[in-house]
Amino acid sequence: MTTGYFGIGIFEPKHETNMGTLWRSASLLGASFIFTIGKRYKRQSTDTNKSWKEIPLYHYQDLEDFYQHLPYSCQLVGIEMDTKSVPVEQFVHPERCVYLLGAEDHGLTKTVLAKCHHLVQLPGETSLNVASAGSIILYDRHLKSTLVPST
Incomplete structure (x- = not known):
């Protein structure tokens, strides 16, 4: 993946403090933008990198x-x-996409799941903190985009 873009956001975030942490990870790991659906963000001290x-x-x-x-042509x-989720270890990240996370208390609704082009599951039997889950999926994209295939 040498071109393209990606963003990441939270559907109905439960705790606004998670946005600061996710924003920081998104900035460090190359996201083009972040977003919320259904709740306003307030500046948080967890975004220590501004x-x-x-x-x-x-x-x-x-x-x-x-x-x-x-965005057009964005998955x-x-x-x-x-x-229906693919384990993150097997997932091939689209060139242009938006990652959508659900709040810890209810995740993504059936309506949202039906609109997704792909569903990805992180390791574990229970849900993670939403900012941690976002950081993991961003790191997985970063890692897979920088790996050089062995010959």
Whole structure:
């Protein structure tokens, strides 16, 4: 993956402090933007790098607002524990995509899951903190994009 772009966001975030941590990880690991759906972000002390200077944060009022702004030819990748999810170890990241995480208390709704082009599951039997899950999927993309195939 030498071209393209990606963003990452949270659907109905439960704790606003997670946004600062996710923003910092997104900035460090090459995301083009971050976003929230359904809840406003407030500046958090967990964004110690002031990532807002590096990449933008978008806020969408609801799912309809978000879907209307999904970039052309961009795939929606849901990060969710689901029977249809591919283990992250086997997932091939799209060149242009948006990663969508659900809040820890309810995850992604069936309506959201139905709109996703891909579903990816992280290791473990229970859900992770949403900022941690986002950081893991971003690191997986980073790692796979920088690996040189062995000959």
